[in-house]
Amino acid sequence: MPLRCLLLAAALSSTAGAAVWLGADAGISGFGVHAGTSLLSVPLIGRLGVEASAERAWNTSVSNRYAAGVTLRDLNIPITRVDAFATVGAEYSNSFAFYGEGGLRGPLLGPAGWRAYVRGSTAGHLGAGVGLELRF
Numbered sequence: 001m002p003l004r005c006l007l008l009a010a011a012l013s014s015t016a017g018a019a020v021w022l023g024a025d026a027g028i029s030g031f032g033v034h035a036g037t038s039l040l041s042v043p044l045i046g047r048l049g050v051e052a053s054a055e056r057a058w059n060t061s062v063s064n065r066y067a068a069g070v071t072l073r074d075l076n077i078p079i080t081r082v083d084a085f086a087t088v089g090a091e092y093s094n095s096f097a098f099y100g101e102g103g104l105r106g107p108l109l110g111p112a113g114w115r116a117y118v119r120g121s122t123a124g125h126l127g128a129g130v131g132l133e134l135r136f
Contacts, residue, residue: 019047019074020136023115027129029065030057034131036071046074051087065125067091067099082106097123111135 019038025031032055038047048070055065069089076083087101103117111134119127 019049021133023131023133025053025055025115025117025129025131027055027117027127029062029125029127029129030055032056032065034133036073038073042072046072046076046083046085048072051089063094065091065093069099069101073105077104080106091121091123093123093125095123097121097125099125105133108132 020036022033022035024033032053034051034053036049036051038049040048042048050068051071052068053066055067057064067089069087071085071087073085074083075085082104083106084104085102087099089099091097091099099119099121101117101119103115105113105115107113113133113135115131115133117127117129117131119125
């Protein structure tokens with residue numbers, strides 16, 4: 001059984017390219033960090049993965065935001081070096097809610113790139129921001 005799990009993990013990582021990313025963002029509601037990993041390559045579309053984030057509000061009387069979700073990344077935009085991403089998941093900030101996030105990513109230098117996003121949640125929270133991201 002352990003050998004099967006090891007072989008499955010190796011097959012998934014080679015298919016997905018073992019992509020990992022981490023970054024820092026500043027948005028209208030606060031600043032934070034995010035990190036994720038690719039789990040599965042979807043031919044002709046992009047990569048399916050998981051991502052988690054933590055955000056501290058600019059206003060200290062507002063609770064921090066913690067989120068985890070499933071993301072579809074590397075959605076290539078033809079004739080550009082930019083790709084899109086979309087994430088859905090759950091977040092906690094005083095109460096649990098579902099959220100959706102989408103945005104664009106582009107290259108800067110080496111593994112570093114920029115990121116811009118918009119987000120909305122079932123709790124009525126809206127957000128948008130920009131950040132830097134390292135991709136491996």
